[in-house]
Amino acid sequence: MNSAMNRRQETAFTVHAxxxxxxxxxxARRAPWLIALLAVLSLFTGVGAATAAAPTxxxxxxxxxxxxxxxxxxxxxxxxxxGDLKGIDMxxxxxxxxxxxxxxxxxxxxxxxxxxALQSNQVDGVIAGMSITDERKxxxxxxxxxxxxGVQMAVLKSNTDIKSYADLxxxxxxxxxxxxxxxxxxxxKDKYHFTVKPLDQSATMYDDVKAGNSVAVFDDYPVLAYGxxxxxxLKAVTAKERGSSYGFAVNKGxxxxxxxxxxxxxxxxxADGQYQRILDRYLKAPGESAPNSSFFSLLVDSxxxxxxxxxxxxxxxxxxxxxxxxxxxxxxxxxxxxxRVLRGIASVYVAVFRGTPLLVQAFFFYxxxxxxxGVPIDVLTAGILTLSLNEGAxxxxxxxxxxxxxxxxxLEASRSLGLGYVTSMRRVVVPQAIKVxxxxxxxxxxxxxxDTSLLxxxxxxxxxYQGQQIYASNFRTGETLLxxxxxxxxxxxxxxxLSNLLDRKFNK
Amino acid sequence: MSKIRVEGLTKSFGSNEVLKGIDVDIAEREVVCVxxxxxxxxxxxxxxxxxxxxxxGGSVTVDGFDLTDPKVDLNAVRQHIGxxxxxxxxxxxxxxxxxxxxxPVELKKQTKAEARQxxxxxxARVGLQEKADARPASLSGGQKxxxxxxxxxxxxxxxxxxxxxxxxxxxxxxxxxxxxxxxLAREGMTMVVVTHEMGFAREVADRVIxxxxxxxxxxxxPERIFGNPQQPRLQDFLAKVL
Numbered sequence: 001m002n003s004a005m006n007r008r009q010e011t012a013f014t015v016h017a018x019x020x021x022x023x024x025x026x027x028a029r030r031a032p033w034l035i036a037l038l039a040v041l042s043l044f045t046g047v048g049a050a051t052a053a054a055p056t057x058x059x060x061x062x063x064x065x066x067x068x069x070x071x072x073x074x075x076x077x078x079x080x081x082x083g084d085l086k087g088i089d090m091x092x093x094x095x096x097x098x099x100x101x102x103x104x105x106x107x108x109x110x111x112x113x114x115x116x117a118l119q120s121n122q123v124d125g126v127i128a129g130m131s132i133t134d135e136r137k138x139x140x141x142x143x144x145x146x147x148x149x150g151v152q153m154a155v156l157k158s159n160t161d162i163k164s165y166a167d168l169x170x171x172x173x174x175x176x177x178x179x180x181x182x183x184x185x186x187x188x189k190d191k192y193h194f195t196v197k198p199l200d201q202s203a204t205m206y207d208d209v210k211a212g213n214s215v216a217v218f219d220d221y222p223v224l225a226y227g228x229x230x231x232x233x234l235k236a237v238t239a240k241e242r243g244s245s246y247g248f249a250v251n252k253g254x255x256x257x258x259x260x261x262x263x264x265x266x267x268x269x270x271a272d273g274q275y276q277r278i279l280d281r282y283l284k285a286p287g288e289s290a291p292n293s294s295f296f297s298l299l300v301d302s303x304x305x306x307x308x309x310x311x312x313x314x315x316x317x318x319x320x321x322x323x324x325x326x327x328x329x330x331x332x333x334x335x336x337x338x339x340r341v342l343r344g345i346a347s348v349y350v351a352v353f354r355g356t357p358l359l360v361q362a363f364f365f366y367x368x369x370x371x372x373x374g375v376p377i378d379v380l381t382a383g384i385l386t387l388s389l390n391e392g393a394x395x396x397x398x399x400x401x402x403x404x405x406x407x408x409x410x411l412e413a414s415r416s417l418g419l420g421y422v423t424s425m426r427r428v429v430v431p432q433a434i435k436v437x438x439x440x441x442x443x444x445x446x447x448x449x450x451d452t453s454l455l456x457x458x459x460x461x462x463x464x465y466q467g468q469q470i471y472a473s474n475f476r477t478g479e480t481l482l483x484x485x486x487x488x489x490x491x492x493x494x495x496x497x498l499s500n501l502l503d504r505k506f507n508k
Numbered sequence: 509m510s511k512i513r514v515e516g517l518t519k520s521f522g523s524n525e526v527l528k529g530i531d532v533d534i535a536e537r538e539v540v541c542v543x544x545x546x547x548x549x550x551x552x553x554x555x556x557x558x559x560x561x562x563x564x565g566g567s568v569t570v571d572g573f574d575l576t577d578p579k580v581d582l583n584a585v586r587q588h589i590g591x592x593x594x595x596x597x598x599x600x601x602x603x604x605x606x607x608x609x610x611x612p613v614e615l616k617k618q619t620k621a622e623a624r625q626x627x628x629x630x631x632a633r634v635g636l637q638e639k640a641d642a643r644p645a646s647l648s649g650g651q652k653x654x655x656x657x658x659x660x661x662x663x664x665x666x667x668x669x670x671x672x673x674x675x676x677x678x679x680x681x682x683x684x685x686x687x688x689x690x691x692l693a694r695e696g697m698t699m700v701v702v703t704h705e706m707g708f709a710r711e712v713a714d715r716v717i718x719x720x721x722x723x724x725x726x727x728x729x730p731e732r733i734f735g736n737p738q739q740p741r742l743q744d745f746l747a748k749v750l
Contacts, residue, residue, distance in 0.1 A: 407597070409593060409595055409597040410597060410599065412560055412593070412597065413591075413593060413597035413598075413599070413656075413659075414599075414610075415560065415586065416558055416560060416586060416589070416590075416591040416660075417586065417587070417610070417611040417659070417660075417662070417663060418583045418584065418585075418586040418587035418611060418615060418663060419583070419610070419611055419614055419615065420583050423614050427610060427614060428599050428610075431601050432599075432600065432601055435601070
């Protein structure tokens with residue numbers, strides 16, 4: 001039991017300590033507690049350790065389908081354009097699969113999510129622009145490197161003053177938190193006397209330079225090259241510093257045929273020129289970069305993906321509310337009932353789900369539960385499970401409060417007529433309580449709709465997620481977020497008006 | 509045989525003993541008025557008679573059914589006991605007619621049509637047939653209490669309990685409610701009436717019970733209680749309220 005926990009914690013540390021691949025996710029901040037939580041839980045069950053030893057498949061990969069986890073958006077390695085997953089990683093894995101005769105089912109999970117999924121055997125391999133490091137090698141087996149990265153400096157296109165590190169004296173430089181770029185900038189900041197400002201995303205860093213808060217960015221060469229090719233308003237001014245290499249990973253000791261097939265396919269693609277063509281597709285600087293399209297065309301281009309996201313947002317909201325309502329009614333009645341046991345159960349339920357953050361619950365149900373039970377869970381199910389249980393706790397309190405707000409004399413009058421408890425509740429108390437609860441319920445409905453946006457972190461492709469995908473590849477953060485916010489606003493306004501109308505009509 | 513028999517009834521809320529041993533027999537068709545100062549336990553005593561309050565000790569027997577016996581079907585017993593509350597407790601989401609029809613229809617005592625018919629008759633009896641479709645919110649206090657009495661009569665009970673039925677009313681509305689209660693008394697209903705209306709108690713009661721500090725301090729005919737009180741507590745009380 002203890003050794004299982006130690007191994008998990010070491011794993012947590014490993015992922016944490018090697019987060020120096022250029023990342024816009026807060027891997028370093030988020031992964032440790034998650035895995036520590038799972039470690040504690042697997043300590044109780046022992047299931048986590050058992051699932052790590054699955055049998056190795058037959059050596060032939062031809063005709064098989066492998067599930068490959070990847071990041072949600074890490075342009076130019078993986079990103080969505082018009083709903084399709086594109087990027088160097090995507091083109092590469094598909095070309096290799098074609099060359100080696102196997103199929104891939106690509107799951108766009110997010111970087112840390114993909115690594116978690118690989119560790120819990122929910123995916124067979126991960127390709128996500130991941131640096132090969134000694135620490136990661138302890139838990140994963142890597143392919144031969146397929147890309148050499150490195151840090152490069154870029155400034156505003158119109159800036160002619162800054163041409164080298166020496167020109168940075170007294171200035172501020174934007175870097176990505178926990179990235180290679182940050183480490184590099186910190187290593188030379190004393191020599192060149194500049195200030196380092198860590199931010200979370202490439203798009204934010206570029207926006208910071210355009211807003212004049214920083215004069216330069218230190219970013220991964222491929223990310224920067226792609227941004228410049230997409231007209232992000234910057235230009236590279238230094239040569240690439242030597243950096244890490246990216247590799248395809250499988251879980252330690254597993255899927256060795258897949259790994260071998262990847263290496264064989266990669267060698268073949270390099271030999272026949274396909275590899276270089278894939279890189280050029282994303283990294284070659286355009287001769288004349290086209291100006292940004294209009295806001296209207298951004299709206300038109302992003303609309304299909306955003307509508308798809310909005311659809312999933314609504315689906316998650318409706319399903320979660322439905323289940324939350326059932327939970328709320330059941331536990332709400334437990335709470336106002338006379339049974340001490342049922343009251344206790346309901347109180348514990350509310351305390352747990354109201355007393356822990358929704359994000360923690362989402363991670364737990366998506367990553368933790370599969371590791372403990374060995375049963376994989378899809379992102380929609382995990383998302384709805386999380387939201388239902390979370391909102392159900394609030395719904396329980398709404399139901400309890402609604403029922404307790406009704407004058408006890410109402411129940412007494414009904415009971416004095418000889419009506420039973422259930423009939424009295426059904427005919428006398430509940431109809432009045434519903435009237436009291438309706439405004440709070442509408443409020444909870446709006447909160448639930450907005451809370452679905454948190455499911456973006458487990459890769460649930462709802463509206464916020466789709467927005468992130470779009471601005472991560474077109475670098476138009478502000479405009480894209482405005483569109484996303486406007487969509488939420490419009491939908492919530494319409495639904496609130498409709499709810500209030502129904503409230504007035506039926507709760508006179 | 510007595511209609512209601514109370515023996516050694518005690519009732520505590522936590523460590524606070526509100527009833528300290530009540531013994532009383534109420535005969536069929538008898539009208540008993542309960543008077544006494546606030547906090548003497550009058551209402552609690554009344555609420556024990558249909559077990560709206562859990563009974564801490566002793567027994568309450570109604571029509572031969574011991575309410576403290578867990579095997580007794582309380583809902584069936586309560587159908588024979590109408591209760592009228594100080595604050596009416598009408599169901600605000602129902603019309604006057606629906607308030608009255610609820611129990612007979614839910615308990616399948618009458619069809620909807622029959623229940624409507626008898627509810628209209630009950631409303632006529634309390635002089636409110638024109639308010640059949642009114643919601644309680646649109647009725648005056650006196651009208652509300654008359655609807656509440658009609659509702660309590662809907663299951664055709666043979667016992668009626670009145671818990672300070674006129675205490676929450678404006679003075680000009682007390683009369684209309686007392687008239688309805690007085691009519692019921694004349695028709696021979698067994699009634700226990702907790703009241704502050706001494707004139708009314710003197711007029712309709714067969715027996716008056718004076719409660720103080722959770723016990724029956726003195727009881728007797730209205731003439732004796734009001735004309736020739738024995739206990740100093742009762743003399744004190746009457747001096748204050750009359």
